[in-house]
Amino acid sequence: MDSQNYKGSNWTAKKVDSTYIVSVKDRSSIVETLTDFVTAQNIKAGQITGIGAVSEATLRFFQPSSKQYVDKKFSEQMEISNISGNVSELEGKPLLHLHITLGRQDYTALAGHLLDAEIRGAGEFFFYPLNTAVIKTKNEEAGINFYDLEK
Numbered sequence: 001m002d003s004q005n006y007k008g009s010n011w012t013a014k015k016v017d018s019t020y021i022v023s024v025k026d027r028s029s030i031v032e033t034l035t036d037f038v039t040a041q042n043i044k045a046g047q048i049t050g051i052g053a054v055s056e057a058t059l060r061f062f063q064p065s066s067k068q069y070v071d072k073k074f075s076e077q078m079e080i081s082n083i084s085g086n087v088s089e090l091e092g093k094p095l096l097h098l099h100i101t102l103g104r105q106d107y108t109a110l111a112g113h114l115l116d117a118e119i120r121g122a123g124e125f126f127f128y129p130l131n132t133a134v135i136k137t138k139n140e141e142a143g144i145n146f147y148d149l150e151k
Contacts, residue, residue, distance in 0.1 A: 002016070011025065020037075022125040026121065028118070031096060031117075038096070046129035047084075048127055050083040052121060054102070054117040054123075059072055061112055079102065079103040083098055083125070085099055085114075088134040089134065099114060
């Protein structure tokens, strides 16, 4: 088993074989911190999964009829029961596409596309990189980004 340790401004990571285990520092932005991580490790494509806790989260919902996103911010302590998503590139920059399920204090759940959230407690993630780049381009007809697998 081959392992290495890495450290960024708001994250620490251990790479075991080809998998990364990443811890995000308390009170850090999930999207900003994980984008910093994938940039530092030069990850162009792969899968992300994680758990933890947040003090606030902004979710998005895509309305196909208007081709617009509706954002809603939730400011309360919540458990991350799951974050799943992927890493790709859009216009030469890393793009995280994340979905999240959050558990509230009353045991109800929120779910949706994660615009961003602030860790409050722990943020624990696994990255499964692919040894390739995956490019996304905007599909004007649908109004969202799609994989361009011909690139």
